[in-house]
Amino acid sequence: MNRKILFGLLALTLMTILLSACRVIDADTIPKNPAAHMGSAQFLLPEIDIQKGQKLDLVDDVAVPHTIKNGTWNSSTPDTTQEAGAPSVNLNFTGGDRSTIGPFNQAGTFKIYCTIHGGMKLTIVVK
Numbered sequence: 001m002n003r004k005i006l007f008g009l010l011a012l013t014l015m016t017i018l019l020s021a022c023r024v025i026d027a028d029t030i031p032k033n034p035a036a037h038m039g040s041a042q043f044l045l046p047e048i049d050i051q052k053g054q055k056l057d058l059v060d061d062v063a064v065p066h067t068i069k070n071g072t073w074n075s076s077t078p079d080t081t082q083e084a085g086a087p088s089v090n091l092n093f094t095g096g097d098r099s100t101i102g103p104f105n106q107a108g109t110f111k112i113y114c115t116i117h118g119g120m121k122l123t124i125v126v127k
């Protein structure tokens with residue numbers, strides 16, 4: 001009889017240890033990438049600062065496609081320059097979707113633009 005109680009207590013102790021080892025991870029504690037949001041024909045902010053080593057989320061907030069590549073708009077002329085140290089960017093958004101670019105492993109100023117919408121460009125400053 002005593003053995004049964006002892007075994008029961010041991011089993012209970014083991015269960016407690018096992019359950020406390022399974023902690024629930026709050027999604028808010030997982031580090032998020034900084035995000036640049038896109039409207040119908042522009043980035044909502046023209047510039048974003050990020051830290052070296054970070055990735056950047058591009059978020060298409062509207063039901064409009066965008067094609068985002070390295071480069072910028074010089075008035076109405078696309079400049080397809082990819083800066084040294086810039087991660088390659090060539091992404092198609094169909095609307096209401098998001099994608100991640102990077103990591104940006106080098107400090108500097110990097111530019112991306114939308115090939116569809118004249119003047120739609122983003123400057124990424126990596127510090």
Ligand SMILES: [Cu+2]
Nearest residue numbers: 066114116117
């Ligand atoms: Cu666009």
